[in-house]
Structures are given as C-alpha cells and as structure tokens.
Amino acid sequence: MRLSMLPVSIAAHFVAFAAFLLVPLAGGVEAPTPWPLSPGHVFITAAPMPPPQQVNVLRTSLGRTAAPIVAPDHIEEPADEPPAVYGSDPTGDARVGLDVGLPPGLALDTFTPPPPIVVPPPQVAGSYRPGGAIREPRKIRDSPAVYPEVARAAKIEGVVILEATIDERGVVTDARVLRSEPLLDAAALTALKQWRYTPTLLNGVPVRVLMTVTFRFSLGDRDL
Numbered sequence: 530m531r532l533s534m535l536p537v538s539i540a541a542h543f544v545a546f547a548a549f550l551l552v553p554l555a556g557g558v559e560a561p562t563p564w565p566l567s568p569g570h571v572f573i574t575a576a577p578m579p580p581p582q583q584v585n586v587l588r589t590s591l592g593r594t595a596a597p598i599v600a601p602d603h604i605e606e607p608a609d610e611p612p613a614v615y616g617s618d619p620t621g622d623a624r625v626g627l628d629v630g631l632p633p634g635l636a637l638d639t640f641t642p643p644p645p646i647v648v649p650p651p652q653v654a655g656s657y658r659p660g661g662a663i664r665e666p667r668k669i670r671d672s673p674a675v676y677p678e679v680a681r682a683a684k685i686e687g688v689v690i691l692e693a694t695i696d697e698r699g700v701v702t703d704a705r706v707l708r709s710e711p712l713l714d715a716a717a718l719t720a721l722k723q724w725r726y727t728p729t730l731l732n733g734v735p736v737r738v739l740m741t742v743t744f745r746f747s748l749g750d751r752d753l
Contacts, residue, residue: 696734
C-alpha cells in the first residue's frame with residue numbers, strides 16, 4: 530500500500546515546490562494592457578487644391594511692317610525717292626563712279642599710268658618656206674652631182690627631188706627624198722649637202738627655211 534502511494538507523493542511534492550517558486554515570481558509581473566479597440570472608421574481629409582496660376586499674356590503692338598488687318602479705304606501714292614546713282618557710296622561719300630573708296634583728296638585722274646611695256650619680237654623658231662615676207666635664200670656655193678657609174682652603165686636616167694633644211698647660217702643641215710630614183714638618190718644628197726646659201730631673215734632675225742631642190746640626171750643622146 531505504501532509503494533502505490535509513492536508516485537502520488539512525489540507529484541504532490543513537485544507541485545508544492547513549483548508553487549513555492551512560481552507564486553512569488555508571478556506576483557511582481559504586471560499584466561499587459563490590452564490594445565484599445567478602434568472606435569470606428571477613420572477618414573483622412575485630402576489637402577485642398579492650389580489655386581490656378583495666372584498666366585501673364587504679353588501683348589505686343591504690331592509694327593508698321595506687319596500686314597494690316599483691316600483694308601484701307603484709299604491707296605496712298607508712293608513717296609518720290611531720288612534715283613540711285615551707280616557706284617555711289619552708302620556711307621555718304623559724294624564722289625561717284627570708280628573714285629568711291631579712295632582716300633579723301635585722291636582720284637583716279639591723279640594717278641599717272643605706268644609707261645607701256647615694249648615687248649621685243651620673239652625669237653622665231655622652227656622652219657619656214659620662202660614666200661611673202663620670207664625671201665628665198667641665194668646659193669653662194671655650188672657642187673654638181675656626180676653621175677654614178679652603176680647608173681651610167683645601166684643607162685638609168687631620172688629626176689630626184691629633195692627637200693633641204695637650211696639653218697640660220699645658210700648651211701644645209703638635213704635633206705630628205707621626195708621623189709626617188711634608187712641608183713641616183715645618193716649622188717643627189719651628196720651634192721646638196723655641199724651647197725651654201727645666204728642667211729634668210731624674218732623681221733631681221735635669221736631663221737631656218739625649207740627648200741625643194743630638183744636634180745635631173747641625163748646621159749645624153751650619144752650615151753644611149
């Protein structure tokens with residue numbers, strides 16, 4: 530019977546011990562104040578709207594250059610203006626024409642034009658043919674053509690025409706064949722390059738000229 534009461538006794542002692550510790554501690558703690566209930570719906574009043582801002586409209590008066598709104602009852606005659614002077618200075622210079630812009634007291638008439646520049650006649654270049662102001666040069670030394678023996682033996686006759694270039698001294702510097710005879714061309718060229726001429730002048734300046742020279746080769750009736 531005593532063993533069965535042991536748990537009950539332990540539990541009773543534990544409850545008594547807990548009550549002995551918790552009761553003094555609970556006595557010094559205040560109970561929390563309950564949250565007050567809302568008395569009802571709370572309405573928030575909106576702030577009043579600000580007054581509208583005043584817009585200052587700047588009104589400007591129409592100038593004279595603006596188009597009129599109302600049609601006039603009559604047309605005014607245009608004012609007479611002095612005619613514009615060509616070359617006048619808008620700054621108030623009384624001078625007109627090309628004198629405008631020059632320093633005061635000066636005009637174009639006061640300037641002395643420079644003397645004309647005399648250009649010497651240019652040196653004549655190139656070759657010219659006799660005619661007009663260019664006179665044909667005169668031959669001052671002659672050398673006859675030698676009949677080639679080959680052409681003589683073959684009894685070949687003919688005409689050879691050459692174009693000669695005569696320099697400022699009258700010397701034949703070049704020649705070319707215009708009409709050819711194959712066995713006679715060399716003899717004609719050799720003779721022509723030994724000729725001499727007087728200088729040819731153009732405006733007092735010696736120039737080169739082109740001349741056409743003809744050589745005739747003939748054996749005669751006795752050689753035929």
